[in-house]
Amino acid sequence: MYLVTAAEMRKIDRCAIDAIGIPAIALMENAGRAVADEVERLQAGAGKTAQAHAGIPGVRQPRWLVLAGKGNNGGDGLVCARHLADRGFEVRIVYAVPRDSLTGEAALQRDIASRIGLPQEEYSPGSIDWTRWDGVVDALLGTGTAGAPREPMASLIREANGSGRPIVAIDVPSGIDSDTGETAEPCIRACVTVALALPKVGLLAYPGADAAGEVVVRPIGIPEAAMKSEKVRTFVLDKASLAVRWGIALPLARKANSHKGTYGHTFVVAGSRGMSGAGLLCAKAALRAGCGLVSRAVPSALVGSLTGHLPEAMLVGVADGGLGEWRGTSGKEVAANASGKQAVVVGPGLGRWAGDALWLRELWSGVAAPLVLDADALNMAAEAVSSGEFASWGPRQGETIVTPHPGEMARLCGVSVPEIERDRLGAARRLAERYGVHVVLKGARTVVASPRGDAWVNTTGNAGMATGGSGDVLAGMIGSLLAQGFAAEKAAAIGVYWHGAAGDLAAANRSSLGSLVAGDIVEAL
Numbered sequence: 030m031y032l033v034t035a036a037e038m039r040k041i042d043r044c045a046i047d048a049i050g051i052p053a054i055a056l057m058e059n060a061g062r063a064v065a066d067e068v069e070r071l072q073a074g075a076g077k078t079a080q081a082h083a084g085i086p087g088v089r090q091p092r093w094l095v096l097a098g099k100g101n102n103g104g105d106g107l108v109c110a111r112h113l114a115d116r117g118f119e120v121r122i123v124y125a126v127p128r129d130s131l132t133g134e135a136a137l138q139r140d141i142a143s144r145i146g147l148p149q150e151e152y153s154p155g156s157i158d159w160t161r162w163d164g165v166v167d168a169l170l171g172t173g174t175a176g177a178p179r180e181p182m183a184s185l186i187r188e189a190n191g192s193g194r195p196i197v198a199i200d201v202p203s204g205i206d207s208d209t210g211e212t213a214e215p216c217i218r219a220c221v222t223v224a225l226a227l228p229k230v231g232l233l234a235y236p237g238a239d240a241a242g243e244v245v246v247r248p249i250g251i252p253e254a255a256m257k258s259e260k261v262r263t264f265v266l267d268k269a270s271l272a273v274r275w276g277i278a279l280p281l282a283r284k285a286n287s288h289k290g291t292y293g294h295t296f297v298v299a300g301s302r303g304m305s306g307a308g309l310l311c312a313k314a315a316l317r318a319g320c321g322l323v324s325r326a327v328p329s330a331l332v333g334s335l336t337g338h339l340p341e342a343m344l345v346g347v348a349d350g351g352l353g354e355w356r357g358t359s360g361k362e363v364a365a366n367a368s369g370k371q372a373v374v375v376g377p378g379l380g381r382w383a384g385d386a387l388w389l390r391e392l393w394s395g396v397a398a399p400l401v402l403d404a405d406a407l408n409m410a411a412e413a414v415s416s417g418e419f420a421s422w423g424p425r426q427g428e429t430i431v432t433p434h435p436g437e438m439a440r441l442c443g444v445s446v447p448e449i450e451r452d453r454l455g456a457a458r459r460l461a462e463r464y465g466v467h468v469v470l471k472g473a474r475t476v477v478a479s480p481r482g483d484a485w486v487n488t489t490g491n492a493g494m495a496t497g498g499s500g501d502v503l504a505g506m507i508g509s510l511l512a513q514g515f516a517a518e519k520a521a522a523i524g525v526y527w528h529g530a531a532g533d534l535a536a537a538n539r540s541s542l543g544s545l546v547a548g549d550i551v552e553a554l
């Protein structure tokens with residue numbers, strides 16, 4: 030499914046209205062009715078509507094407040110109020126603006142609401158008895174939001190949040206930036222957000238995702254032709270998108286008539302003295318993700334102690350002068366060992382040493398296969414970027430995937446972590462386009478961005494996966510998928526989705542998220 034910005038939604042909307050000729054008021058009617066459906070569903074969960082509808086004596090009507098702004102989001106709210114009233118709800122409309130400031134379709138809906146006698150008032154701080162109401166519809170601000178909610182709307186939002194009533198937000202919770210997920214102070218804290226036609230980026234990206242609660246996407250009658258009129262390049266990374274865009278489903282199919290050579294050979298360059306677990310997790314994840322063979326390169330002094338720990342993987346010792354660390358090895362030799370493999374993963378648990386950026390450069394240009402750079406390899410690359418040295422590295426032969434967490438991403442981009450977190454999608458996209466690499470920006474709602482400009486926002490995973498080794502597992506999985514022949518964008522997207530799904534499965538088997546460890550994710554694959 031597409032994931033859109035406010036501007037993209039506006040263009041799609043305009044195409045449906047202006048080019049195709051669907052009246053705006055029809056879309057608004059569908060939008061308001063869809064929200065009323067969700068309110069009814071929520072209220073039915075609370076038990077009252079069903080009983081009231083069944084005419085059970087003594088059961089009072091459900092009571093909902095509709096908070097309306099002056100734009101089309103407010104108009105959607107007024108339609109919703111009308112439908113709720115028709116379904117037996119007691120409703121009251123509270124305008125956050127002077128009633129006569131509504132324009133266009135919203136003004137029309139205001140007049141309809143007046144003619145059918147729906148109770149309406151203009152907000153004045155402190156005048157609402159919130160205890161009287163079962164729930165609240167937030168129709169204050171939608172995709173036309175500019176900046177933080179202004180007074181008196183801001184006070185109304187604070188009162189609504191403080192009321193403890195369930196809030197159903199129309200399209201987006203008022204106060205979020207629909208393009209980035211940034212939240213203003215104040216911002217509606219919804220339990221359900223009904224996204225109209227398509228989900229907006231800010232509903233998936235944190236902290237907007239927290240403010241949105243459960244996101245329900247409802248069609249409002251915008252034809253597919255209008256959706257396709259705008260070249261949207263951002264997608265929700267979920268089961269449906271993988272199936273629709275690429276025909277991919279998990280578990281990945283395997284041919285009956287196949288052998289280990291069919292599924293490729295992953296070369297893992299990871300782990301060193303004191304950090305050998307990173308390499309183990311990475312290699313094990315690669316095996317569990319389905320490639321035919323895994324070779325694990327380690328500083329040769331470690332070969333003895335690591336032998337037998339992961340019998341399915343081969344160990345390749347790289348001459349290290351007896352140090353057990355990568356600083357004693359030659360990047361050229363590592364690259365030579367990688368030759369003939371279908372994918373190479375470099376980074377987890379490497380450590381850092383003087384001159385390591387030059388070591389990485391040998392792999393950058395010496396490895397022909399697709400390459401995954403993670404962890405310390407990213408810090409080496411960041412150093413090369415900031416010193417200007419990276420400019421001379423030139424393009425690689427195979428595709429490159431970088432898998433930074435926000436800290437590594439900030440170093441790669443030469444900005445602060447909050448700057449990355451403010452617009453994760455934008456940051457990932459810019460890095461991908463600038464360096465011609467595929468970017469996997471990790472964190473809650475991992476972003477996958479390709480150098481062609483396409484991007485995905487992941488929906489799987491949980492806070493239990495914020496644990497040491499989780500990233501090593503992901504790097505190994507992506508390497509494994511590359512080795513199996515998936516192009517970089519697919520390998521990254523499938524890897525990210527699957528890693529999160531495995532984490533969710535692993536979490537379901539534990540009583541607390543905090544007790545999840547990276548090895549559980551590997552086992553859940």
Ligand SMILES: NC(=O)C1=CN([C@@H]2O[C@H](COP(=O)(O)OP(=O)(O)OC[C@H]3O[C@@H](n4cnc5c(N)ncnc54)[C@H](O)[C@@H]3O)[C@@H](O)[C@H]2O)[C@H](O)CC1
Nearest residue numbers: 042056100101102170171172173174175176177178179200
């Ligand atoms: N997706 C669709 O095809 C449809 C969406 N609909 C709904 O329309 C809104 C977008 O409506 P729009 O009129 O463009 O903007 P808003 O309603 O979000 O509000 C704009 C309104 O509010 C004022 N304003 C802006 N920022 C602030 C602020 N920070 N504080 C106070 N006031 C602010 C501004 O002056 C504007 O007048 C979309 O989200 C859907 O809900 C259609 O109804 C159906 C088709």
Ligand SMILES: [K+]
Nearest residue numbers: 167170199201
């Ligand atoms: K809203």
